[in-house]
Amino acid sequence: MARVFITGSSEGLGLMAGQLLIAQGHGVVLHARNDQRATDTRRASSAAEGIVIGDLQSIAQTRQVAEQVNALGAFDAVIHNAGVGYREPRRLVTEDGLPHVFAVNTLAPYILTALIHPPRRLVYLSSGLHQNGDASLHDLTWEKRPWRGQQAYSDSKFHDVLLAFAIARRWPKVFSNALEPGWVPTRMGGAGAPDDLKAGYQTQVWLAVGNDKQAKVSGEYFYHQKLRSPKAETRDHDRQEKLVEDCHRISGIKLLPAP
Ligand SMILES: NC(=O)c1ccc[n+]([C@@H]2O[C@H](COP(=O)([O-])OP(=O)(O)OC[C@H]3O[C@@H](n4cnc5c(N)ncnc54)[C@H](OP(=O)(O)O)[C@@H]3O)[C@@H](O)[C@H]2O)c1
Numbered sequence: 001m002a003r004v005f006i007t008g009s010s011e012g013l014g015l016m017a018g019q020l021l022i023a024q025g026h027g028v029v030l031h032a033r034n035d036q037r038a039t040d041t042r043r044a045s046s047a048a049e050g051i052v053i054g055d056l057q058s059i060a061q062t063r064q065v066a067e068q069v070n071a072l073g074a075f076d077a078v079i080h081n082a083g084v085g086y087r088e089p090r091r092l093v094t095e096d097g098l099p100h101v102f103a104v105n106t107l108a109p110y111i112l113t114a115l116i117h118p119p120r121r122l123v124y125l126s127s128g129l130h131q132n133g134d135a136s137l138h139d140l141t142w143e144k145r146p147w148r149g150q151q152a153y154s155d156s157k158f159h160d161v162l163l164a165f166a167i168a169r170r171w172p173k174v175f176s177n178a179l180e181p182g183w184v185p186t187r188m189g190g191a192g193a194p195d196d197l198k199a200g201y202q203t204q205v206w207l208a209v210g211n212d213k214q215a216k217v218s219g220e221y222f223y224h225q226k227l228r229s230p231k232a233e234t235r236d237h238d239r240q241e242k243l244v245e246d247c248h249r250i251s252g253i254k255l256l257p258a259p
Pocket residue numbers: 007008009010011012013014032033037054055056057080081082083084104125126127128180181182183184185186187188189190193
């Protein structure tokens with residue numbers, strides 16, 4: 001049985017993935033943004049091994065999340081699931097002076113990847129909207145462009161694929177993959193979302209612990225347990241490295257060398 005840490009697991013796909021993993025007998029550590037959400041998370045999933053607390057829009061709190069995870073020992077898989085959506089009407093700014101969407105969806109998975117002792121498998125939640133992401137990577141923090149919430153979300157989900165693929169190249173012993181869950185009816189997706197909710201979180205679980213040889217690959221992109229072609233620019237090594245370098249510069253946190 002595996003030990004799995006899932007970010008943003010107080011509700012939605014992260015919580016459902018955690019509940020499925022627990023039902024399969026795996027050890028699961030969940031994550032909530034604050035004490036109140038940790039109480040909600042504990043109520044929703046009392047069999048979780050633990051709940052780590054921290055708001056991923058803050059670099060300092062994201063560091064603390066990584067410290068809490070490392071204090072709990074080794075993990076077989078980490079699922080970078082936490083995310084915020086595309087309905088932000090203006091450039092909401094975090095305590096670090098960054099756009100909220102970039103901080104939670106791009107920088108936090110980078111920081112956690114850099115600071116958590118590398119597990120055997122990494123899973124990054126992207127979205128079909130990553131296909132619309134700005135491949136130039138020229139203005140990650142939206143200082144030059146007029147704000148467009150859906151574009152900021154699409155950019156961040158493009159970054160998640162670049163990050164998954166950058167890690168796959170740097171850490172050959174780790175399976176690092178990205179997936180899109182489909183447009184599914186969570187709080188983010190909305191009640192009318194048409195895709196198969198179960199297939200969304202099952203794919204996270206399959207990539208984290210599955211024994212099929214199709215799940216034990218690296219540097220791939222999935223939809224409902226099937227390979228899907230990501231935006232072509234996600235395969236570009238220079239873009240992958242630029243994202244890593246920019247996240248390093250912005251956060252001051254460097255990726256660990258290959259385990
Ligand atoms: N639903 C879809 O149709 C869809 C489609 C494509 C991709 N995705 C991706 O799937 C992932 C999960 O989405 P979902 O639909 O399950 O969304 P959701 O129901 O809104 O859940 C998001 C989770 O992330 C947590 N979170 C957000 N901001 C956080 C922060 N600053 N610090 C700590 N935790 C934070 C939330 O905690 P709180 O509850 O406390 O806010 C919640 O547990 C996301 O990465 C999303 O981009 C979803």
